[in-house]
Amino acid sequence: MNLYFATGLSRKEFAMKNLRLVLRAPVVLVAGVFMAWPAVAVDLSYSGFGTVGYSRSDQPYHYQRFVDNDGTFRRDSVLGLQVDARINDQFSATVQGKVAASLKSDSATDATISWAFLSWRPSNDWLVRAGRLRVPLYLRSESTDVGTTFDFAQLPTEVYSTSPTTDVDGLAVSKTWNSAVGEWTLDGYVGSTNTTFRTYLRDNPAAGLSGRASTPVRVNARGLVLTFQQDDNLFRIGAHDVRVKTTDGQFFPVTYPFVTIAPGIGYYQVSSQMPGPGLSAVGEIHSPTYTLGADVAVGADFRLVGEYVRRNVLGVNTGSNTQGAYLAVLRPVGAWTPYVSVGRLLSKPEVRDLYGKVNTNRVPAFIPGAARINASQRAGADGLSPYDQTTWAAGTSYRLSPSSKLKAEWARTRVGLASGLIDAPPGGESGNQVVNVLSLSYSFVF
Template sequence: MIHSLTRAAAALILAAAAAPAAALELSGSGFGTLGWAESNREYRYERSIDEHGSAERDSVLGLQVDARLSAQWSATLQLKVAESIEQDRRWDPTPTWAFVGWRPSDDWLLRVGRMRLPLYLYSEILDVGATQDMARLPTEMYSIAPSNEFDGLTATRTWNLGDDELGLDLWGGRARTTARFWSRDGAEPIRPAGANFVEVDVHVLGAALTLRQPDALWRASVHHVRTRQTDGARIPVTLPRVELAPGVGFYKTDNSIPYGPALQEVSTVTNLVFSLGVEQRFARHWRVAAEFARDIQQDTVLGANTSGGYVALFREFGPVTPYLVGARLRSTSGTRAWFRRLTENPLPADVPGAEAINAGQRMAAESTWATDQRSFALGASWALASGQKLKAEWKRTRIGQMSRLVDTPAGSDTIHDTHLDVWSVNYNVVF
């Protein structure tokens, strides 16, 4: 149903583009970022950043067509080319927006098709680097959602409050997306070592309240998300402990293991995500931005259950805007404890089946997406001309017990209690 609506929206947009010019108003725009990021570590961070450097993490090119069909009807189509979500070291074109809008009055807007979730403060400009000053929006906040786009319906109600505008967004729909899991050693043929990509089906309902003021932007949102793997794989609710001898045991991760009680499993997991963000100008040349999100995992002990956020301070000097950012992303103590249980005490090698059991525990830990990290960044943007910005940033990330954003090399211990530095530079443009 939802995918049919999205296809219908895209078809209407394309039909509008082919209609006589007198019947509609067309406008086109585009955006792009050419970026380079390099760290001081040999292992990869955020999929593609390592000591050899990468253009894949930040580079993007997007094109957008807006069609005004009448006083009440409009349509938007946006395509972007960026790092693939389905495979490492690959670029893919994807439709990020493809919707038709109907405005029955000045206060109401109804849209159907593919749209951006208004989860974050900067969701609408997520890919458009020229419209904000940070070289990279903080990953500790902007990696919480499994998907930033969805196919469905959105209703928006706005109220004009003098110089202010209050908006309420309500939406529902689904997204077919891909989750990336890094397996340090894997376990052939179940899971190969390295990056593994799993297709997931996401159903989302949510609401966001946004207040726009001359010197401030506020947003609060709540999301109800249900996720399942499209291959029908089931997820354990918890992992029972199996004792083989005093002080020797393991956590059962699969019902093929002939020890211990049968696993209780679910096919769908539920998350509740709450977010709050603000950008405030508090002096002539000073701005502060802050966001926080809480992702509450239900149905299983294995999965995302995190708190993340950041605070950023900006000071404008004409065309140059230096900034400082402090950010943090941390799983709950329960999630971190499960990761440690599954990785720190493997079975001795002389126990029959120990290799397979230890590999299963390791992969179960990797599937929790457990994270414990904080970062500090110092950067600046330089407005070269209208619609163009050059940015540079140094960021130090402190990894605590673990981080799902790190690809641990094969055979190595979990990367923990260390730090890495990332240097980034990018050129951004809108046209």
């Protein structure tokens, strides 16, 4: 009897389940290495990092989950510890944990394991890692939590918010070449992770309340990233194949069909529980993603830093299909490094067009259940999570020591049609808003 038949799973489901077990095995092995280290000759080293960050806006609603005119420490504050175990010249293990705001709740703080991987370096130009590791999606992917490694008070949200997580359980292989002009590194990876997709509903017809709506999802990703380092200049280009599937049995609607009640009156069917022709839905979203980044010296001690992310969502008009980019200029002056930046995040026209139609659609009060129907239209529009925003920022870092920095930033975000980063109040709009945010932080390593 075939094993996959005996489990009651299809051949594909059986293969994927066992692949996930294989990819997770190194996490268990890393834990075993640290538990057994007194019995073997392992060279252990410890390091830690943290940021105490405060941010405050001039608006009563939440922006980026936490920021409002009451102020918050939750958006940027983090505390982490990393342990590295060098087994021999070829093998090592790394575990990194952190305490920060939860991805699953807007009111909780979670302690999580960010990294837990085994490394094998068969030669100086090859590196293989297996376990829980970070995808090189952005220029600062590996150091997003370590504020001393960059000068931004907050990494530009128009790019760094486009992925809910960059940590996966999987396998990564790196190959390095040295040339006369610089060093080339090609990274390939495959992995998966469970995370939460967050939306904020102004009106929830089912519960009658506004608030966060969380969808648990499983992300499967693979990709190739090419990095070129020349002295202090860094260039990166990547192609990533991402597939997202809910883990609670929900489906992703392809679009919202319009249901006519009377001439000129109708509603968009945003839920399968509403009367209508039915929602065409898919169980998995395919999202090819492409990234570009550069950090270069342009003369007179000025640096130019920019990144671009194109996230495609194939086959549906209800997905987070976006383009995000930013450009920043920095110049160190003694211990100070002031900077200015501009960022732009925009959903594709089809998503913005559908949002505009659903968000403004209303049925007259004489229609039975009009209030509930109109609330469903706003909730359906919020579920699209469209983006149309631009942020200008000016800030500076001040190097207190090689291991600590103070930072300050003022950012002004102008929203056009809408922004999924704004928790609009009931009956309100996330569009046509201006949000000013002051950010202050102290970052350190030890």
